[in-house]
Amino acid sequence: QVQLVQSGAEVRKPGSSVRVSCKASGGTFSSNGINWVRQAPGQGLEWMGGIFAMFDSTNYAQKFRGRLTISADKSTGTAYMELRSLRPEDTAVYYCARDSAPGYFDYWGQGTLVTVSS
Amino acid sequence: DIQLTQSPSSLSASVGDRVTITCRASQGIGNDLGWYQHKPGKAPKRLIYSASSLQSGVPSRFSGSGSGTEFTLTISSLQPEDFATYYCLQHKSFPMYTFGQGTKLE
Numbered sequence: 001q002v003q004l005v006q007s008g009a010e011v012r013k014p015g016s017s018v019r020v021s022c023k024a025s026g027g028t029f030s031s032n033g034i035n036w037v038r039q040a041p042g043q044g045l046e047w048m049g050g051i052f053a054m055f056d057s058t059n060y061a062q063k064f065r066g067r068l069t070i071s072a073d074k075s076t077g078t079a080y081m082e083l084r085s086l087r088p089e090d091t092a093v094y095y096c097a098r099d100s101a102p103g104y105f106d107y108w109g110q111g112t113l114v115t116v117s118s
Numbered sequence: 119d120i121q122l123t124q125s126p127s128s129l130s131a132s133v134g135d136r137v138t139i140t141c142r143a144s145q146g147i148g149n150d151l152g153w154y155q156h157k158p159g160k161a162p163k164r165l166i167y168s169a170s171s172l173q174s175g176v177p178s179r180f181s182g183s184g185s186g187t188e189f190t191l192t193i194s195s196l197q198p199e200d201f202a203t204y205y206c207l208q209h210k211s212f213p214m215y216t217f218g219q220g221t222k223l224e
Contacts, residue, residue, distance in 0.1 A: 033213060044220035045154075045162065045205055050213055059213045062119050097161075103152045103209030108161035 002027040004034075004096050004109035011115045017084040020112045022096030027107075029077035030054040033099045036070060036081045039111075040092040050099070051079060086116045120144055120211050124204075124218035131223060137193040139221045141206035146186045150210040153182055153191045156220075157202045165204075166191060196223075 007021040022034060035050035049060035053072040060068055069082045079096055094112045097105040121144035131137050141151065149169035156162040164173050166182035169189055179194045193200055206218040 035215065037217075044203070045156065045217045047207075047215040047217055050215075052213065057213070061214070061216075095161075099213075102212040103150065103167060103207060103215070104164060105154075105162065105207075106164075 002098065002107045004098065004107055006094075006096060006109040006112045009113040009115070011117065012086050013118055014087055014116055016086050017082060018086060018114050019080055019082040020094050020096075020114070022079045022081070022109050024077045024079070024098070027098070029072075030074050034070075034072065034079040035097045035099055035105065036068075037095045037097055037105075038092040039095070040089065043092075046092075048081070048094075053079070083114075086114075088116050090114065091116045119214065120147060120208055120216050122206050122208055122216050122218040124206060124221050126221060127219065128222040128224060131196055133196055133198055135196045137196055137223065139191045139204055141184075141189045141191070141218050143187045143189075143208060143210075147208050147210035149185045150208055150212070151182075151184070151189050152207050152209070153180075154205045154207055154217075155200075155202045156205060162205065 003025045005023045012018050030053045033050050033052045036048040049070050051058045051070045072079045096109040098107045100106045123142045125140050151169045153166040154162040165176050165180050170182045181192045203220045203222045205220050
C-alpha cells in the first residue's frame with residue numbers, strides 16, 4: 001500500500017522560507033510524479049508544481065515560479081517543497097500527491113499546515 | 119497557464135435533488151478533465167476522468183459530460199454523503215495542472 005507521509009506543521013515569519021518533506025513508501029518512487037497542492041483557509045485546492053524524479057524534471061505553476069523549488073531524493077524516496085519569501089497569504093495546508101497517470105492523483109499526504117505570521 | 123472557472127462557487131441542495139456543476143476552460147482541452155470530491159480531513163477522491171468516464175467504485179449517480187471548453191458534473195439524486203466540495207482538474211497541459219476554484223455543496 002502506497003503511503004505519503006509529510007513533515008509536521010511549521011510557523012514562519014514573513015520573508016522567510018519553509019521546506020516541507022513528503023516521504024513515499026510502498027511504491028516505486030521514481031516511476032510516478034509527486035505534486036504539491038495547497039489549500040488556504042476557506043479557499044480551494046491550488047496546484048503549485050510537481051517533480052518526476054526519474055528524470056529530475058520539475059514543473060511549476062506560473063504563480064510560484066522564482067519562489068518555489070521542488071526536489072527529490074531518490075535514495076530515500078522523499079520529495080521536498082521549498083517556498084521562499086513567504087507572505088501571510090501563503091498560510092495554507094500543503095499536500096503532496098502522487099499522479100500515477102495524467103490527471104490522476106491517487107495517493108495524498110496527510111497535509112502540512114504552514115502558518116506565516118509576524 | 120490554462121484557467122478553469124467553476125460555477126456556482128456554492129450550492130444549497132437537499133437529499134434527492136439533481137445537481138449540476140459547470141467547469142469552463144480558458145482554452146480547448148479536449149476531454150483532459152477530471153472531477154474530484156473533497157471532504158474535510160480526507161484526501162480528495164477522483165470521481166470522473168476523461169470528462170465523462172466513471173472512476174471504478176464511484177456510484178453511478180455521478181456523471182460527467184462535455185469537451186473542449188465546457189464541462190459538467192451531475193449528481194442525479196443527492197445522497198447525504200455527497201455534501202462536499204467538488205473540483206475540476208485539467209491535465210491538457212500535463213505535467214502542469216490546474217484546479218477549478220471549487221464548488222461547495224451544502
